[in-house]
Amino acid sequence: MAxxxxxxxxxxxxxxxxxxxxVDGVTFEIDRGKVLGVVGESASGKSVTAHSIMRLVPDPPGxxxxxxxxxxxxxxxxxxxxxxxxxxGSRIAMSFQxxxxxxxxxxxxxxxIAEALIxxxxxxxxxxxxxxxxxxxxxxxxxxxxxxxxxxxxLSGGMxxxxxxxxxxxxxxxxxxxxxxxxxxxxIVQASILELLKDLRNRLSSSIMLITHDLGIVAELADDVCxxxxxxxxxxxxxxxxxxxxGHPYTRSLLESLPSLEAEQTKLKSIEGDVxxxxxxxxxxxxxxxxxxxxxxxxxxxxxxxxxxxxHWVACIRYDQLDAKEA
Amino acid sequence: MxxxxxxxxxxxxxxxxxxxxxxLEKKPAAFVRAVDGVSFEVDPGETFSLVGxxxxxxxxxxxxxxxxxxxxxxxxxxxxxxxxxLGSKDEILGFRRNAQMxxxxxxxxxxxxxxxxxxVGTPFDVHRICSGAERRSRxxxxxxxxxxxxxxxxxxxxxxxxxxxxxxxxGIARALALxxxxxxxxxxxxxxxxxxxxxxxxxxxxxxKEFGLTYLMITHDLTVVKHVSDWxxxxxxxxxxxxxxxxxxFESPMHPYTRALISAIPRPDPKRRIRxxxxxxxxxxxxxxxxxxxxxxxxxxxxxxxATEEPNxxxxxxxxxxxxxx
Amino acid sequence: xxxxxxxxxKTVLVSTRKFWWRFKKNRAAVxxxxxxxxxxxxxxxxxxxxxxDPFNMNFLEVFHPPSPSHLMGTDRFGRDILSRIFWGTRISxxxxxxxxxxxxxxxxxxxxxxxxxxxxxxxxxxxxxDVFLVIPTFFLILLIVSIFGGSxxxxxxxxxxxxxxxxxxxxxxxxxxxxxxxFVEAARSVGVGEFRIILREIMPNxxxxxxxxxxxxxxxxxxxxxxxxFLGLGDPNSISWGFMLRDALESSRIAPWNxxxxxLMITLVVVSFNxxxxxxNDALNPHLKEK
Numbered sequence: 001m002a003x004x005x006x007x008x009x010x011x012x013x014x015x016x017x018x019x020x021x022x023v024d025g026v027t028f029e030i031d032r033g034k035v036l037g038v039v040g041e042s043a044s045g046k047s048v049t050a051h052s053i054m055r056l057v058p059d060p061p062g063x064x065x066x067x068x069x070x071x072x073x074x075x076x077x078x079x080x081x082x083x084x085x086x087x088x089g090s091r092i093a094m095s096f097q098x099x100x101x102x103x104x105x106x107x108x109x110x111x112x113i114a115e116a117l118i119x120x121x122x123x124x125x126x127x128x129x130x131x132x133x134x135x136x137x138x139x140x141x142x143x144x145x146x147x148x149x150x151x152x153x154x155l156s157g158g159m160x161x162x163x164x165x166x167x168x169x170x171x172x173x174x175x176x177x178x179x180x181x182x183x184x185x186x187x188i189v190q191a192s193i194l195e196l197l198k199d200l201r202n203r204l205s206s207s208i209m210l211i212t213h214d215l216g217i218v219a220e221l222a223d224d225v226c227x228x229x230x231x232x233x234x235x236x237x238x239x240x241x242x243x244x245x246x247g248h249p250y251t252r253s254l255l256e257s258l259p260s261l262e263a264e265q266t267k268l269k270s271i272e273g274d275v276x277x278x279x280x281x282x283x284x285x286x287x288x289x290x291x292x293x294x295x296x297x298x299x300x301x302x303x304x305x306x307x308x309x310x311x312h313w314v315a316c317i318r319y320d321q322l323d324a325k326e327a
Numbered sequence: 328m329x330x331x332x333x334x335x336x337x338x339x340x341x342x343x344x345x346x347x348x349x350x351l352e353k354k355p356a357a358f359v360r361a362v363d364g365v366s367f368e369v370d371p372g373e374t375f376s377l378v379g380x381x382x383x384x385x386x387x388x389x390x391x392x393x394x395x396x397x398x399x400x401x402x403x404x405x406x407x408x409x410x411x412x413l414g415s416k417d418e419i420l421g422f423r424r425n426a427q428m429x430x431x432x433x434x435x436x437x438x439x440x441x442x443x444x445x446x447v448g449t450p451f452d453v454h455r456i457c458s459g460a461e462r463r464s465r466x467x468x469x470x471x472x473x474x475x476x477x478x479x480x481x482x483x484x485x486x487x488x489x490x491x492x493x494x495x496x497x498g499i500a501r502a503l504a505l506x507x508x509x510x511x512x513x514x515x516x517x518x519x520x521x522x523x524x525x526x527x528x529x530x531x532x533x534x535x536k537e538f539g540l541t542y543l544m545i546t547h548d549l550t551v552v553k554h555v556s557d558w559x560x561x562x563x564x565x566x567x568x569x570x571x572x573x574x575x576x577f578e579s580p581m582h583p584y585t586r587a588l589i590s591a592i593p594r595p596d597p598k599r600r601i602r603x604x605x606x607x608x609x610x611x612x613x614x615x616x617x618x619x620x621x622x623x624x625x626x627x628x629x630x631x632x633x634a635t636e637e638p639n640x641x642x643x644x645x646x647x648x649x650x651x652x653x
Numbered sequence: 654x655x656x657x658x659x660x661x662x663k664t665v666l667v668s669t670r671k672f673w674w675r676f677k678k679n680r681a682a683v684x685x686x687x688x689x690x691x692x693x694x695x696x697x698x699x700x701x702x703x704x705x706d707p708f709n710m711n712f713l714e715v716f717h718p719p720s721p722s723h724l725m726g727t728d729r730f731g732r733d734i735l736s737r738i739f740w741g742t743r744i745s746x747x748x749x750x751x752x753x754x755x756x757x758x759x760x761x762x763x764x765x766x767x768x769x770x771x772x773x774x775x776x777x778x779x780x781x782x783d784v785f786l787v788i789p790t791f792f793l794i795l796l797i798v799s800i801f802g803g804s805x806x807x808x809x810x811x812x813x814x815x816x817x818x819x820x821x822x823x824x825x826x827x828x829x830x831x832x833x834x835x836f837v838e839a840a841r842s843v844g845v846g847e848f849r850i851i852l853r854e855i856m857p858n859x860x861x862x863x864x865x866x867x868x869x870x871x872x873x874x875x876x877x878x879x880x881x882x883f884l885g886l887g888d889p890n891s892i893s894w895g896f897m898l899r900d901a902l903e904s905s906r907i908a909p910w911n912x913x914x915x916x917l918m919i920t921l922v923v924v925s926f927n928x929x930x931x932x933x934n935d936a937l938n939p940h941l942k943e944k
């Protein structure tokens with residue numbers, strides 16, 4: 001049985017300009033001990049999905065209007081807030097993209113990690129501090145015993161991101177949601193965080209939901225991949241399948257448009273058009289205005305995720321005709 | 328003859344002293360050594376990339392080349408004229424006609440109170456090139472050329488209404504208005520969505536061929552560098568580490584920092600097992616850079632010499648320069 | 654490094670269309686605007702719409718409560734209060750707008766230059782501004798008016814000259830933050846001169862803050878003028894709500910309408926300008942981020 005099962009999740013934002021269907025029928029699963037990479041660009045809904053799982057969607061203007069989120073056997077959408085607070089931090093934990101805004105600037109980092117332990121595991125201050133130092137060592141912060149007395153502004157960006165991960169992992173959650181853990185960092189620091197996450201994946205029994213727009217990181221870290229676009233899942237499969245035989249036109253185009261270190265290209269294959277407007281998305285398949293395989297039928301019906309081969313799900317009504325056309 | 332020659336360029340930013348003696352003491356407490364002696368040449372029609380992480384000084388160099396920040400030392404020579412010694416306003420305007428810049432953040436580089444027509448037309452107005460109907464038609468032509476069609480519908484709209492990719496195109500149109508020879512591009516695609524990046528890079532490539540442009544590209548993204556550059560210079564803490572033609576740099580990187588940068592890039596290939604060498608520690612502060620080789624504190628192969636003597640930037644064959652004792 | 658959206662940007666960049674759209678949705682602000690306009694119309698047409706001559710004393714009709722002929726009653730001299738209210742609007746709005754106008758006309762250029770150029774220029778100017786800010790304004794006004802008399806012009810000038818420092822401070826802050834923005838650097842790299850950058854690039858963005866501030870200053874100036882008149886320091890020949898309140902002091906027991914109506918008017922005007930200013934401010938700085 002999967003650790004986390006998200007079924008037809010819908011999260012809408014009711015704004016003065018209209019309804020933003022940020023997450024519009026998203027379904028995926030995360031198995032125990034596995035890493036799921038949720039890949040998408042801006043307005044894909046990947047971050048809102050994570051916030052929905054944690055029930056941290058600001059209400060108003062946001063609201064989870066439909067679907068089901070099962071953590072084990074618990075339906076996260078039906079528990080009350082008090083119960084959810086117990087789950088947050090202990091069973092599911094999240095780390096965020098911009099560490100500076102998510103760390104309290106006037107509290108020492110050791111104390112911030114200890115806070116979660118005190119609340120969820122009922123430790124007293126001394127044991128919590130000790131556990132906090134251990135958590136810092138787990139995320140490979142050098143000289144953790146001295147660092148725990150630092151304030152966030154005294155640490156570098158990479159260190160702060162590690163602190164966020166330490167806070168999230170301190171209570172050994174079943175699921176770690178890492179929201180863009182490398183995006184705001186320098187290249188070499190990104191690599192060190194990536195290696196850290198790989199190490200954590202091997203050592204801990206936690207599952208990881210990795211949210212990112214970086215297809216390189218997903219390839220190196222994830223076991224399964226879920227590609228999101230405009231609030232919907234376009235493709236879902238194991239990481240090997242997605243990269244070796246991408247099913248959805250969006251996935252294919254995305255992979256082809258990446259400037260890579262290996263190939264010698266003169267011109268990149270780019271995707272036409274822009275990311276769609278969140279309030280009035282295209283009719284039918286959200287990707288059809290930019291899709292080189294689009295037909296008239298693509299404007300009418302919204303494609304559902306179909307299992308086109310074992311463990312490989314694609315939301316495209318023209319999937320069968322894709323290989324015939326020149327990619 | 329190189330179109331741009333930068334020699335021993337330095338920029339030190341003074342740190343504010345927060346004491347009562349502000350007025351009395353002229354010398355500030357310390358300096359941020361953003362750029363500490365960088366030299367390079369760019370030939371016409373090339374794409375020369377400056378690569379580095381935070382604190383490398385690459386953006387500061389770009390701004391000194393664009394005559395926006397004054398160097399502490401060294402000179403910038405554009406087409407045989409030292410741009411910081413230009414006398415008259417006309418000469419400076421003349422330089423501006425020849426060198427333009429594309430900025431990183433498409434959401435901040437366009438005046439939110441101006442229409443697209445005004446933004447792209449500003450260069451025409453300032454240099455008094457044309458007005459009225461001719462101005463409008465030239466602006467429309469530029470917009471169409473960068474892929475914003477139909478131009479007539481774009482002119483009167485406010486820049487705020489456009490997406491990131493479209494705004495970057497507006498910025499490019501503005502940069503091209505005066506038909507410059509040199510375009511300095513500061514992280515032109517870093518803030519854009521992945522699917523849009525290829526569009527803009529392709530556009531820049533097309534424009535380079537069509538208008539005979541020379542690009543000075545500032546970036547931290549080595550995949551972009553590999554795709555567009557002819558020459559690459561790797562910077563660290565304001566000093567050059569390596570300079571080589573693109574192919575050379577990627578095939579046989581010689582500096583440990585360059586190798587670290589290349590190995591750090593995530594590969595979109597799940598089957599590859601990557602052995603990474605990650606330099607220990609973090610980027611030191613540019614206020615007090617390490618003595619000797621700036622990178623020695625993090626270098627796995629550093630020797631005692633590296634801590635005391637800064638290596639020279641030497642040609643190791645084929646115009647491939649490295650600053651390393653190894 | 655690659656995503657600039659999370660960089661804390663204090664100033665939000667707005668387009669005119671979006672600004673008015675947001676403003677219109679704020680009912681209170683629109684209400685404030687309408688009331689303000691109503692008052693302005695009242696002031697302009699005071700001579701036409703007043704049923705009586707506001708100076709006309711009629712000792713036969715002293716302290717009449719509100720009635721069909723005198724909708725707001727009469728005061729101790731038998732003067733029609735409604736007419737006096739209408740005429741009083743002129744003074745209040747005149748002083749309000751003029752003071753805010755002077756403050757803006759002086760404060761905006763001073764603050765802009767100080768903020769844009771920085772360095773020595775900024776230091777010197779800000780010391781000057783600090784001197785003004787240190788002076789307790791109300792007592793300065795009392796002093797000046799006691800010495801030079803309380804003519805309308807004096808009051809206007811004094812209020813204006815003591816409120817420009819806050820506008821200057823505000824504009825300085827706006828310019829300090831805007832001059833670092835990319836689009837300003839882009840303008841420089843195109844060759845735009847300093848003057849044009851200040852006027853054409855930054856000012857249209859920064860002026861919003863000054864407008865909001867001016868709105869609040871009008872309210873403040875009206876309050877100050879009313880207070881001065883109430884204390885007897887205003888222009889005795891003019892009709893001012895403050896003076897009306899002063900007259901109403903002794904008779905507040907027997908003829909409360911003498912005090913209620915002027916007081917109500919002052920409150921209403923001040924509230925409406927504050928709502929207007931608040932609405933402008935909210936339209937300028939949206940608090941909700943929708944993403």
